[in-house]
Amino acid sequence: MDKKFDPNLIRKEFPALCREVKEGVPLVYLDTTATSQKPKYVLDSLSHYYSYSNANVHRGIHTLAEEATAAYENARVSISNFINSPRSEQVIYTRNTTEAINLVANTWGRENFCRGDRVVMTEMEHHSNLVPWQMLAESIGMEIDIVPVDDRGLLDLMVYEKLLKKNPKAVCVTHMSNVLGTLNPIRSMADLAHEHGAVIIVDGAQSAPHMPIDVQELDVDFFAFSAHKMCGPTGIGVLYGRYELLSTMPPFLGGGDMIKRVELRRFDTNDLPYKFEAGTPAIGEAVGMGAAVEYLNEIGMENIWDHEQEIVAYAMDKLEEVPGVTIYGPEADKRGGVTAFTLDGVHPHDVSQILDADGIAVRAGHHCAMPLHTRYNLVATARASYYLYNTRKDIDKLIEGLYKVKKMFG
Numbered sequence: 001m002d003k004k005f006d007p008n009l010i011r012k013e014f015p016a017l018c019r020e021v022k023e024g025v026p027l028v029y030l031d032t033t034a035t036s037q038k039p040k041y042v043l044d045s046l047s048h049y050y051s052y053s054n055a056n057v058h059r060g061i062h063t064l065a066e067e068a069t070a071a072y073e074n075a076r077v078s079i080s081n082f083i084n085s086p087r088s089e090q091v092i093y094t095r096n097t098t099e100a101i102n103l104v105a106n107t108w109g110r111e112n113f114c115r116g117d118r119v120v121m122t123e124m125e126h127h128s129n130l131v132p133w134q135m136l137a138e139s140i141g142m143e144i145d146i147v148p149v150d151d152r153g154l155l156d157l158m159v160y161e162k163l164l165k166k167n168p169k170a171v172c173v174t175h176m177s178n179v180l181g182t183l184n185p186i187r188s189m190a191d192l193a194h195e196h197g198a199v200i201i202v203d204g205a206q207s208a209p210h211m212p213i214d215v216q217e218l219d220v221d222f223f224a225f226s227a228h229k230m231c232g233p234t235g236i237g238v239l240y241g242r243y244e245l246l247s248t249m250p251p252f253l254g255g256g257d258m259i260k261r262v263e264l265r266r267f268d269t270n271d272l273p274y275k276f277e278a279g280t281p282a283i284g285e286a287v288g289m290g291a292a293v294e295y296l297n298e299i300g301m302e303n304i305w306d307h308e309q310e311i312v313a314y315a316m317d318k319l320e321e322v323p324g325v326t327i328y329g330p331e332a333d334k335r336g337g338v339t340a341f342t343l344d345g346v347h348p349h350d351v352s353q354i355l356d357a358d359g360i361a362v363r364a365g366h367h368c369a370m371p372l373h374t375r376y377n378l379v380a381t382a383r384a385s386y387y388l389y390n391t392r393k394d395i396d397k398l399i400e401g402l403y404k405v406k407k408m409f410g
């Protein structure tokens with residue numbers, strides 16, 4: 001792998017980015033926020049694992065079982081190092097970010113919240129970091145407080161400080177918005193949460209793929225992310241948790257591997273991380289996630305972040321020049337590689353559909369952030385998002401496409 005950062009070389013490593021959507025129409029992929037494309041390095045690791053080392057983990061002592069277990073556990077160590085977790089036992093495999101947050105709500109949450117206790121969430125959360133807490137609140141009788149988003153797309157931190165004075169048990173916040181791109185000041189929010197005795201649960205689905213993550217530096221209690229948004233496969237994600245919390249939490253799902261001993265009427269739970277990994281896990285996918293982390297490390301997360309900063313600034317400049325376009329969210333230096341926008345007089349679904357005819361993939365809809373869209377009196381936006389493989393040429397094609405949309409709609 002070439003260490004020098006060159007998106008034109010990088011994109012050649014992604015088979016999907018080399019395809020045509022239809023004859024003579026190459027793919028312009030601007031939907032990484034939904035899911036990223038996968039490099040050959042990761043695809044080969046999946047193929048190699050399933051071709052030669054496929055077996056169940058932690059159960060057999062034959063060669064393939066040992067190879068599969070080693071590959072599964074080595075991937076955990078790579079992921080642990082990727083986020084600077086103090087111990088790899090603090091890295092729990094889940095299906096995705098959504099399952100990781102549901103795990104926390106249903107174990108730590110159920111153990112620690114009582115009727116009348118408060119939880120703080122924000123107006124820019126993805127449904128994954130809203131609904132599990134709403135479900136818990138409904139069943140326990142907790143109170144939900146919301147940190148609003150201002151017109152620029154930033155959290156109102158004065159309100160956050162005020163809400164902390166009500167002594168919430170937990171703060172649930174996204175590191176980066178999947179709509180506005182807003183990068184939230186997690187370290188200072190964590191410091192404030194801790195000063196008030198609250199635990200902070202961070203949705204890292206949109207930050208972990210794009211920037212260096214150090215969970216110790218961020219001082220977060222829980223951090224959730226998904227492999228499929230960071231060059232890895234679907235069906236695998238991670239919950240990082242503080243050791244003292246994870247070790248005292250009850251298990252999430254019951255079954256094989258999460259136990260040490262089972263009798264007919266009782267069981268003893270296994271040690272971390274297995275306590276939270278009931279049943280046969282997504283082994284090949286975990287191996288693929290490990291490969292994705294190796295791939296990203298080789299390129300360098302700082303390089304990826306710098307490139308995306310450059311690309312998003314360029315995209316915002318160009319989008320702003322298109323008459324009728326409104327971009328939501330803060331200035332380029334306060335956001336990651338996401339631009340949600342509307343085009344006057346054209347429904348975002350039409351924008352997306354017309355762009356697709358030219359091979360340009362953007363997402364349209366509420367992006368699983370309905371309350372945030374309501375905040376801006378919107379039902380939907382079109383959203384272009386960027387990653388290590390996007391170039392200025394992709395943005396130029398998007399802009400060309402938008403002029404075509406405008407022409408079609410008069």
Ligand code: C6P
Nearest residue numbers: 033034096097098126128178205226368
């Ligand atoms: N956002 C998007 O198009 P899962 O689906 O569990 O891997 O990730 C959920 C999730 C949680 N938090 C944030 C901030 C997210 O952006 C997402 C996924 C995708 O915006 C699919 S809805």
